Amino acid sequence: MRIEKTRSTQASRASGKSSAGGDGAAFSQALGGSTSATPVSTTGGTVGVGSVAALMALQGAEDPLERRRKAERRGRQLLEGLDRLKIDLLEGGNAGPTLARLKDALESERAQSDDQELESIIDQIELRVEVELAKLETAQRRSNL
Numbered sequence: 001m002r003i004e005k006t007r008s009t010q011a012s013r014a015s016g017k018s019s020a021g022g023d024g025a026a027f028s029q030a031l032g033g034s035t036s037a038t039p040v041s042t043t044g045g046t047v048g049v050g051s052v053a054a055l056m057a058l059q060g061a062e063d064p065l066e067r068r069r070k071a072e073r074r075g076r077q078l079l080e081g082l083d084r085l086k087i088d089l090l091e092g093g094n095a096g097p098t099l100a101r102l103k104d105a106l107e108s109e110r111a112q113s114d115d116q117e118l119e120s121i122i123d124q125i126e127l128r129v130e131v132e133l134a135k136l137e138t139a140q141r142r143s144n145l
Helices: 009-015 023-031 043-060 064-091 096-107 117-143
Strands: none
Touching: 043 064, 064 117, 096 117
């Protein structure tokens, strides 16, 4: 995104000078009770708001590196969940809370990165999580019969 200068410094200097005597005379006239109103141009405030809006828009935009970090974080979270599930099953403990966390992680919104290799790895991890969840749900249904 290219940001260009919105206001010339030459124009602001030229408009700031009111008379050869300086601004003191104009200020004195204003205090003297002059009833004639002079039009005031407020384009400077608008330029500032536009600049702030542009900066806020730039801050809200995610860069590719941040999207990649989010995708990697999701992959690590899923792998850690699978490891925890394996430990729960080997120890004979209750795998219910781990299953719930894995389902939540799998259903959460996935950040797309621009790296096709990373996307492929995340796809494989998600598929493995889905397979494990399906196997455990099938085993639970059989044990309830």
